[in-house]
Amino acid sequence: xxxxxxxxxxxxxxxxxxxxxxxxxxxxxxxxxxxxxxxxxxxxxxxxxxxxxxxxxxxxxxxxxxxxxxxxxxxxxxxxxxxxxxxxxxxxxxxxxxxxxxxxxxxxxxxxxxxxxxxxxxxxxxxxxxxxxxxxxxxxxxxxxxxxxxxxxxxxxxxxxxxxxxxxxxxxxxxxxxxxxxxxxxxxxxxxxxxxxxxxxxxxxxxxxxxxxxxxxxxxxxxxxxxxxxxxxxxxxxxxxxxxxxxxxxxxxxxxxxxxxxxxxxxxxxxxxxxxxxxxxxxxxxxxxxxxxxxxxxxxxxxxxxxxxxxxxxxxxxxxxxxxxxxxxxxxxxxxxx
Ligand code: TXA
Ligand code: MG
Numbered sequence: 001x002x003x004x005x006x007x008x009x010x011x012x013x014x015x016x017x018x019x020x021x022x023x024x025x026x027x028x029x030x031x032x033x034x035x036x037x038x039x040x041x042x043x044x045x046x047x048x049x050x051x052x053x054x055x056x057x058x059x060x061x062x063x064x065x066x067x068x069x070x071x072x073x074x075x076x077x078x079x080x081x082x083x084x085x086x087x088x089x090x091x092x093x094x095x096x097x098x099x100x101x102x103x104x105x106x107x108x109x110x111x112x113x114x115x116x117x118x119x120x121x122x123x124x125x126x127x128x129x130x131x132x133x134x135x136x137x138x139x140x141x142x143x144x145x146x147x148x149x150x151x152x153x154x155x156x157x158x159x160x161x162x163x164x165x166x167x168x169x170x171x172x173x174x175x176x177x178x179x180x181x182x183x184x185x186x187x188x189x190x191x192x193x194x195x196x197x198x199x200x201x202x203x204x205x206x207x208x209x210x211x212x213x214x215x216x217x218x219x220x221x222x223x224x225x226x227x228x229x230x231x232x233x234x235x236x237x238x239x240x241x242x243x244x245x246x247x248x249x250x251x252x253x254x255x256x257x258x259x260x261x262x263x264x265x266x267x268x269x270x271x272x273x274x275x276x277x278x279x280x281x282x283x284x285x286x287x288x289x290x291x292x293x294x295x296x297x298x299x300x301x302x303x304x305x306x307x308x309x310x311x312x313x314x315x316x317x318x319x320x321x322x323x324x325x326x327x328x329x330x331x332x333x334x335x336x337x338x
Contacts, residue, residue: 004156005165009124015167016131023164024051026141026155027063027128029120031092031174031194032148032294033155034063034138035163036128045107045137051162054144059110061094061118061178063138065129070117073103080205081183085119087204090126092178093196094118108137114184124169140177141166147232147294147301147330150175154298175291176322181209193322195290231329232294234301236261238309238331240324246272248338249310253277261300261309265289268312277310278303286314290323297330310336 007015007025015025019036022044027036035052037044039062049056064070067085071077074097077085084095099115109115118138120126129136140148143158152168159166179194181201190198190211198211241249246268253260254275262269263280280296282289289312300306311327313335314320 001161002164004160004163006152006156007165007167009167009169012124012128012131012167015165016128018164019128019132019136022047024048024162025128025164026149026152026159026166027122027125027136027138028152028167028169028172029063029122029125029138030172031120031177032150032172033141033152033166034061034120034125034136035141035155035159036063036136036138038132039063039104039108039135039137042105042107045105048137048139049107051159052139052142052144054139056107057110059112059116060108060137060139061116062104062108062135063125063129064117064119064135065126066119069129069135070097073097073099073115074117075100080188080207083205084181084183084201088196089119090121091119091196092121092174092194094178094180094192096180096182096184096191098184114182116180118178122169124167128167145231145233147234147297148177150291150294154295157298171291171295173291175293175295176319176326179322193325195319195322197318197321232297232326233330233332234297234309235304236300236306236309237334238297238311238327239334239336240313240327240331241310241336242313245336245338246312249336250274250277252336253308253310256308258307259303259305261303261306263293263296263309264312278306282312286319286323289314290319293323293326 025036037048141155149155150172152166174195179196180192182189188209202209262274262277316324
C-alpha cells in the first residue's frame, strides 16, 4: 500500500516530481478534484483506471495549462474553437476535438478519434501541469460510481493507499463537473451540462448548439461514454422531491422507523422543520446547492443508519440542469411519490 501524501499549494514542486515518475496525484479544480497522471505515460494512465475502478472503455479528459499543449494533439482548431478557448478558458468548459491519429494513447481516448480537453480555473493546478511539462489526464478523483470529490478529504477517503498524493487547495467552488461540448461535429453538442450553460454557448457562437437535456438523457448509446455508467450513488436510496411534494415527503419521513436524510435549501429547512431526519443544508440558492450536492450525498454515506435521502429538486434550467442531471443519476431517477 502506498502512503498518500497531502501537498499544500506551496509544495507542488514535490507533487510534480511524483507525476514525472509516473505516480498518481489528485489535484484541485474549480469543479471537482481530478486524479492526475502524465497523459503521455501509458502505464501511469492505466493505473488511473485501476485506482478508480473505472471501466477501461471510458475515455479520460486531457487537462492542460496552455493552448500549445492542445495544439500538439488537435488536427485543426477552427475559428469557433479558438473563440471558445479564448473566452471560457481557464474555466469549467471541456472541449472535444478530433485528434491527430496516434498522438494520444488508447488508454486516454478509449480508442476514439477525438479527445476531451480542459483548462481548469485553479492556479495551483495549472502551475503543477506547467511544472510537469505535459498534460495530465484528469477524471474525477473518486471511486468509480461514487459522488465526485469536492474536498481533499473526499479524495483521501476514496483513494488512500492507491495514489501517491493529493494537492489540497481547499473545497471546490462550482461543485459539479465541467460542461462537455463536442466540437468534433458540425452542430456542437453539450454532452454533459455544467456551469457553462448551453444557452450561453449558443449565444456566444451565434449558432445552434444541441443541449436539450431530454435528448442527452434519452440517447441509447451516450456519446460521452461515461454517461452510461452508474454514478454518484450513495449507500442510501436517494428520492428527488419536487417542491409541491415537500410537505408530504416530510410527513412520510416522520413516520419511518429509520432516520431519513434530508437535503434542501436553508429557507425550506427553516419554514418547515424536518422531524426524525438528519439534515444537510444546501445553502441559499442553486449555486450553493450545486457546490454542496456531492458533499451532502457523502455526508449521509458516513451515517450507516440512513436508508433514504430526500433531496430537493430544482427547475431544470440554468445551473439547475447540471444539478438535476447529477441528482437524477444519484437517485437512479427516482422521485418521491405522494
Ligand atoms: O470538471 C471536470 O470535468 C472534472 C475535473 C476533475 O476536471 N473531470 C471529470 O472527468 O469530470 P470524468 O472522467 O469524471 O468525466 C469525463 C467525461 C466522461 O463521461 C467521459 O466519458 C467523457 O468525459 N469523455 C472523455 N473523452 C471523451 C470523448 N473523446 N468523447 C466523448 N466523451 C468523452
Ligand atoms: Mg467522474
